[in-house]
Amino acid sequence: xxxxxxxxxxxxxxxxxxxxxxxxxxxxxxxxxxxxxxxxxxxxxxxxxxxxxxxxxxxxxxxxxxxxxxxxxxxxxxxxxxxxxxxxxxxxxxxxxxxxxxxxxxxxxxxxxxxxxxxxxxxxxxxxx
Numbered sequence: 001x002x003x004x005x006x007x008x009x010x011x012x013x014x015x016x017x018x019x020x021x022x023x024x025x026x027x028x029x030x031x032x033x034x035x036x037x038x039x040x041x042x043x044x045x046x047x048x049x050x051x052x053x054x055x056x057x058x059x060x061x062x063x064x065x066x067x068x069x070x071x072x073x074x075x076x077x078x079x080x081x082x083x084x085x086x087x088x089x090x091x092x093x094x095x096x097x098x099x100x101x102x103x104x105x106x107x108x109x110x111x112x113x114x115x116x117x118x119x120x121x122x123x124x125x126x127x128x129x
Contacts, residue, residue: 002037006030007108024098024117027109032090034109040082047074096120 010030014020022030051071054062093111099119 003034006033006037011108022109024114027114028090028094030109031093031111031114032086035089036082036086038082039085040079043078043081044075047078050074 007030010022010026051066054065058065093114096114096118097120098117
């Protein structure tokens with residue numbers, strides 16, 4: 001649902017107007033929220049895997065390790081980690097200088113087209129990916 005709500009408005013606007021270009025600032029915003037939700041999903045899936053591991057492999061210790069407080073910490077940590085990782089990546093991409101038309105011919109912003117549009121040194125950003 002969250003991925004759709006990030007991509008769908010721009011895609012619908014592209015289909016209605018025929019304008020497939022997305023500005024660099026809109027692309028960076030979309031990239032941030034998409035990365036944030038993707039990373040959070042991965043962390044939440046890891047948390048769920050840990051929960052199932054405890055339930056199956058250590059059933060007698062499950063109630064001690066997975067109480068309400070620990071579940072809240074794990075879920076909060078997933079959201080915070082996803083946000084911080086995406087924020088750092090977005091900050092690095094926003095520091096790049098963009099040449100030419102400053103528009104990308106996509107309705108969905110991805111990391112690679114942003115890097116190709118940049119005319120500055122991408123070594124720090126590329127290594128962070």
